[in-house]
Amino acid sequence: MIKAKKTKLLALALAAVCAFGMFALAGCSGGSSDSGSADSSSSESTTEGPSGAISVISREDGSGTRGAFTELFGVVDDNDVDLTTTSAVITNSTAVMMTTVAGDPNAIGYISLGSMDDSVKGVEIDGVAPSAEGVKDGSYKVSRPFNVVTGAEVSDLAQDFLNYIMSSDGQAIIEEEGYVSVSENGAYEPSSDSLSGTVSVAGSSSVTPVMEALADAYMAVNPDVTIEVNQSDSSTGVQNAIEGVCDLGMASRELKDSETSQGVSATVIAQDGIAIIVNNDNPISALTSDQVKEIFLGNVTDWSELA
Structure with missing residues (x-):
């Protein structure tokens, strides 16, 4: 009986020693593996470029930002026909564009x-970071006008609201909102x-944020006036001005001859840059104009091709 008890105690002791040894080995092995994995991940993020299929994110037809983008980067043919890749995901506003790029590590898009x-992260284009200062001094070439569109009458x-926008008061708001002022008129009267x-003001989703800021400031000075700002796109804004549906249209591009021939004209209220954006986890921080063009034409389809 005593011998059996001793044998059982010895077995339990050996089992405990084995278990402790396996635990120690597992702990050492796990720590080494975790450390190696972290080192490997860190190495990949610092020494290698991104890889994987590029998610091209574009704006809808009629968007002034899309029209300006495709023209500035040459994503059009000789007849100004848009050649954006058919695989592009289409978004219908600046906000949706930003949300889409922010949620996709392989995405690239463009916004005001x-x-x-x-x-999101704005990348350098041809060695120049996107900034209002760069637009103002001409070093950042990817820029376009913000227009207010008016009919014959x-x-x-x-007109008073437009006068306010072009006054030093209105232009100061434009600068505060991150855009480039264009007028040297005096104070608003x-x-x-x-x-x-x-x-009523209608059109471009890119112009809408600064227009809303201008409207709020104007109504603070003129409390009996209501400025209604309705967001859509540049082409809709121009068409609404042509048809008299709104008092002022908003367009984030130049007007076309086919539009001005219908009796509308444009007043440039600000200059804006177009930022090329990628996901914050994308290590890419700079691209050339040609690289952006080839991506949106669909000729470059994987981030590894840009290494």
């Missing part, structure tokens, strides 16, 4: 420079002591 935030109230009524 003034709309940039830290949810403009109401006194709509109301055209009447008793302004009242409604002005």
